[in-house]
Amino acid sequence: MTRAAVPGLPSRYPIGGLLPALYADDDLAQRFTAGLDTVLAPVLSTLDNLPAYFEPALTPDDFLPWLSSWVGADADAAWPVELQRAVVARAVELHRWRGTRRGLTEHLRLCFGVEADIQDGGGAAWSSEPGAELPPAPTGELLVRVRALDGGPVDAARVLGVVRASCPAHLTCRVEILPGTPDETGD
Secondary structure (H helix, E strand, O other), rough: OOOOOOOOOOOOEEEEEHHHHHHOOOOOHHHHHHHHHHHHHHHHHHHHHHHHHHHOOOHHHHHHHHHHHHHOOOOOOOOOHHHHHHHHHHHHHHOOOOOOHHHHHHHHHHHEEEEEEEEEEEOOOOOOOOOOOOOOOOOOOEEEEEEEEOOOOOOHHHHHHHHHHHHOOOEEEEEOOOOOOHHHHHH
């Protein structure tokens, strides 16, 4: 649906009624302003409902991608609308935890309904003893093992795409899909 031309949408503020009394009985002026009312009615309706456009649960479906980009949410257009709305609604919370295990775990749970176990290769190493040998170099790999909460199939390529978008540039990413549900395996 488009808000540019909504057939039969009445104007809440008809221009003809706002004209001076001289034009109140003028048929041409009333028909001309009625044409303007038809054009302006969707604009006025949108402005009257503007707060709903910024609420993820209420915004029109075609406005959701723009709202998603506005808050920096990575909502995939292929996802169901309800999932896109949930990602947009939780965007601030997810941004707060971005770059952490918790953030990636929550993002994967929200987007794919999976439980994630994250093994971070890190990038920092230290020794508690002065003058000791240097510790081995970190592996430089982020390993994410995911298991569907409902036991259903998980698209590894899409999970890897989300993980890569969240992974620091200096790490390589790898995703493993584990069988079963967390309840079945005792995790």
